[in-house]
Amino acid sequence: MKSLLFRLAGTFSAEIGSELYLKLKEETLSPSLFCLDFSEVEEVTEVGLEFIRKITERCKETGSHVAGFGLAAPVSEEVSSLLVLHPTEPDCIHYLESLILNETPANELTPKSEEKTIHCPECQTLLRWKLAGDYLCPSCKIKFFVNKKGWVSTYERLV
Structure with missing residues (x-):
């Protein structure tokens, strides 16, 4: 199973959200793990929130898993309900790895x-x-x- 770490910065809006979604869509041809680093994100806009929703839905459809960490910007409860957020990178990685320990590899x-x-x-x-x-x-x-x-x-x- 492939795993990728995406380091994000600035305002999570349409531009970053669409690029991230297209990259994840390309990578989810086979089940994968995605760790999103929000430590340098200053704000999540409404459009960015929609892309987070699309990303989590795509991951569920393809058997992939996504989680994030380091989000210091104020966000609505909707973000935390869509995406599992952790305080640090090791916590996020440990969480994602724990999801696949008992699974048979998809490939x-x-x-x-x-x-x-x-x-x-x-x-x-x-x-x-x-x-x-x-x-x-x-x-x-x-x-x-x-x-x-x-x-x-x-x-x-x-x-």
Whole structure:
């Protein structure tokens, strides 16, 4: 399961809200964890509040989880009812990780036999695997790592 930390600053309004929503929409093609850093956010506008609502709904629909931390700006109770807020980054990360401890990874399908399968993070080709380690997709040639639980991590390309 992929996890991302977004550091936000300034006024959380239409501009930041729409960019964040589009990025989250792109990343929620597979279930993910999203931690939002509000420590440098000065204000959350009404339009920003609507984007928070859209973000939380999108995460629920796709099996992803989102939480935030460090929001010092005065906000309505509606924000805290939509989004789980924590005082610090480690608290937020611990909360998100606790949500997936007992879940089977979303990208791992375990048939009744001992055969384990995952989907390529790039082209979604179904692949078999036995042990944790590095793998190369035969279809798209992307390199990725599979851990013991079947979670996939891609390698960034330096151009």
